[in-house]
Amino acid sequence: MNLYSFAKSTVYSILKPIYRFEVIGAEKFPKEGGILLCSNHIDALDPPVVGINTPRPVNFMAKEELFKIPILKSLLPGVNAFPVKRGLSDRDALRKALKLLKDGEVVGLFPEGTRSKDGTLGKGFSGAGFFALRGEANVVPCAIIGPYKPFRKLQIVFGDMIDIAPYRERKASADEVTEVIMERIGQLLEQHKKTK
Template identity: 60%
Template sequence: MTFYHFARSVVKTIIRPLYRIEVIGLENFPESGGVLLCTNHISNLDPPVVGITCPRPVSFMAKEELFRVPVLKTILPNVKAFPVKRGMSDRGALRKGLSLLKEGEVLGLFPEGTRSKTGKIGKGLAGAGFFALRTDAKIVPCAIIGPYKPFRRLRVVYGKPINFTEIFTEIKEEKISVEDATQMIMDEIKKLADTHQD
């Protein structure tokens, strides 16, 4: 057993019953090939919650500062996380993300870039659109529906992969900007959240 799977088992044992996690839409998740998994961001617990509910191992981009914390700098690389600089274009992180997708891995992103203080889904940054338009990876939207309160139900909803080719045909465009692509992804996440909200 790898450290990733060991850590996943430990976290799952603790978090899943504590937050009564309900997972919806796992049948939508591709069994193989590169996947760009895009999720809204409402808590610091979002990465482990996605990690224990996603059917495949996920590599998350994590803010560079976390890799300077004594314990985390050892754990994070072993659970497939890699650093990204905030507030600037991090070419190294972009190359790493592209490489993972082209190798058929799952890249996890929180397109908003930071946690929502209100729980509402905000505007996404261009990174999600960048990866979506520069690889053949499937783009899977995911909505985490809180609140994170012990013994209250938390929902994680995986949507159907977004078909950009179909969207291009509908809007009669051959190319769209990374900003537009990101907005399309955020719209799908919001639809999932609105549809499955209590």
């Protein structure tokens, strides 16, 4: 068992009894090919929660400062995290994410860039559209429906894959593709909040 699988099963066994995950739509998650997994962002626990409930290994960008902490420095690469400089155009992180997508991997992204303070979906940054278009990947929208409260159900909803090929062919802008992604995340939130 590699470190990613070990960490995934360990974190799952710790968090599952507390947050009682209800995962919806995981069976629709594409089994192969580059996928940009885009989710809303409501809590610091979102990356591990999305990671442990996604059928395939997920690569997340993590702020560079975390890689300077001794124990995390050796642990983070083993759980598919790679560093990004916040607030700067980090060419190394961009190249790494695009290569992962082109190599058929899953890259996780929170297009809002920061956590929502009130749980409502914010505006997405154009980076999501950029990665989808330039990474030759399709997109899976994901909705996390909280709140994160002990012993309350937490929903992780995977939507239908968004085929980016038509947008690529007509040279759509990164902003337009990001809007489509955010709209689909918003639809998942609306649809499943009603049933919660």
